[in-house]
Amino acid sequence: MNLFQLNLSPGLVHPILLQLRDPGIQKDRLRFKFNLERLGFLLAAELAKTLPVQKVEVHTVLGKTEIPVPQQPPVLVTVLRAGLAFYQGFANAFDDADSGFIGAYRVEGESAEQLEIRMNYAALPDLTGRDLILIDPMLATGGSLLKVWQLIASQATPRSVHVAAAIAAPEGVAALQQHLPENSYLWLGALDQQLNEHAYIVPGLGDAGDLCFGPKL
Numbered sequence: 209m210n211l212f213q214l215n216l217s218p219g220l221v222h223p224i225l226l227q228l229r230d231p232g233i234q235k236d237r238l239r240f241k242f243n244l245e246r247l248g249f250l251l252a253a254e255l256a257k258t259l260p261v262q263k264v265e266v267h268t269v270l271g272k273t274e275i276p277v278p279q280q281p282p283v284l285v286t287v288l289r290a291g292l293a294f295y296q297g298f299a300n301a302f303d304d305a306d307s308g309f310i311g312a313y314r315v316e317g318e319s320a321e322q323l324e325i326r327m328n329y330a331a332l333p334d335l336t337g338r339d340l341i342l343i344d345p346m347l348a349t350g351g352s353l354l355k356v357w358q359l360i361a362s363q364a365t366p367r368s369v370h371v372a373a374a375i376a377a378p379e380g381v382a383a384l385q386q387h388l389p390e391n392s393y394l395w396l397g398a399l400d401q402q403l404n405e406h407a408y409i410v411p412g413l414g415d416a417g418d419l420c421f422g423p424k425l
Contacts, residue, residue: 209385214251215398221250225398228374229413241293241420244345244374248297251372251395252341256301258393259339281305282339282370285332285360287312287352290417294345294374302341308332310359312352325351330359340366345416347376347396349407350383357388368393374416375400377409 214221227233228243261276285308286295299305311329340360342353353371360366369392371384376396380403384394400409408415418424 209388209390210393211381211396212254212394213396213399214247214254215396219250221247221397224250225375229411231414234414234419237420237422244293244416244420245297245300247374247397248294248343248372249301250297251397252298252301255341255370255372255393255395280338282341283308283333283335283366284341284343285310285356286343287356288329289421290346290415291344293420294372294416295343298341298343298372306333306338308335310356312355325355327355327359332360332363335360335364335366337365337367339368339370341370341372343372345374346409346412347371347373347380347384348403348409349377350380350387353380354383354387367391370395373397375409375412377401377403377412379403 215225224243224247228240234240256278259282260279262279263274263276265272265274281302281304283306284295284298284302286292288309288311299307309331310327312325312327342356344353347353369388371392372395374397376399378399381394381399400412402410404410
């Protein structure tokens with residue numbers, strides 16, 4: 209699996225990550241969602257460099273030129289609800305992409321080993337031969353994304369698989385590397401230290417879904 213970390217290079221990613229992690233700034237819910245969206249757009253711009261292109265001739269009022277554009281738009285699939293703001297950055301970048309949505313949530317146990325992932329909703333376009341981008345802001349254990357991949361793999365064979373996360377833990381990265389196909393790519397805003405005993409990323413930023421939309425019951 210090819211791994212890309214945006215925070216290993218200088219640029220806009222660093223002030224965005226700072227604001228996403230800062231508990232004081234997180235209180236501004238609109239700003240938090242917008243920062244996830246901005247980070248998604250930056251990762252989408254890097255990912256787009258790897259997609260197959262074709263040259264299209266365009267005639268301006270003064271002449272003509274050829275511009276390389278993607279052969280076909282990718283398919284964006286995100287996990288509800290936490291993925292929505294991060295997904296929007298990719299949707300802004302790939303404005304002609306088809307999209308799919310998965311309802312998945314974690315049922316807490318007394319330890320990380322007892323954590324259960326449940327799925328109760330799926331709306332997916334045809335993914336056969338397409339470039340698939342799985343979008344989830346927090347890659348912790350990797351359990352949710354692997355369940356999503358199992359569902360997709362039972363229905364279609366994408367041309368390539370790209371997983372995008374704002375922040376990831378090494379445990380989640382290792383799980384994806386073990387179970388995703390060879391033509392897979394992992395795009396991260398940052399790779400953090402570890403998971404704690406409750407399977408939350410350390411230092412992470414907290415619960416992205418709650419910070420975007422408010423605490424859930």
